[in-house]
Amino acid sequence: MTSALLPLPAADELQLTPDELERLTGATQTALQIAWLRDHGWAYTLTRAGKPVVGRLYANLKLAGVEVATIVGPTSWQPNLGAIQ
Numbered sequence: 001m002t003s004a005l006l007p008l009p010a011a012d013e014l015q016l017t018p019d020e021l022e023r024l025t026g027a028t029q030t031a032l033q034i035a036w037l038r039d040h041g042w043a044y045t046l047t048r049a050g051k052p053v054v055g056r057l058y059a060n061l062k063l064a065g066v067e068v069a070t071i072v073g074p075t076s077w078q079p080n081l082g083a084i085q
Contacts, residue, residue: 016054024059043068 009084025036037044044052
């Protein structure tokens with residue numbers, strides 16, 4: 001029996017396109033796009049060229065009103081060594 005895995009999306013499908021980012025932010029200039037993302041609390045990263053990158057899944061959740069922080073677990077975990085007897 002073979003497993004039927006869904007194909008991974010292409011790398012360019014994992015992030016918003018420049019046109020989508022422009023529609024989202026209402027700005028064509030990179031600095032204004034970054035300012036909009038920052039001012040509206042969106043997570044983004046910058047390319048080496050200084051262009052903002054927004055993940056498609058993140059954008060879909062954010063636009064649907066889902067607070068990503070509420071569905072993501074803690075970012076760091078440490079064992080409770082005091083509970084070991």
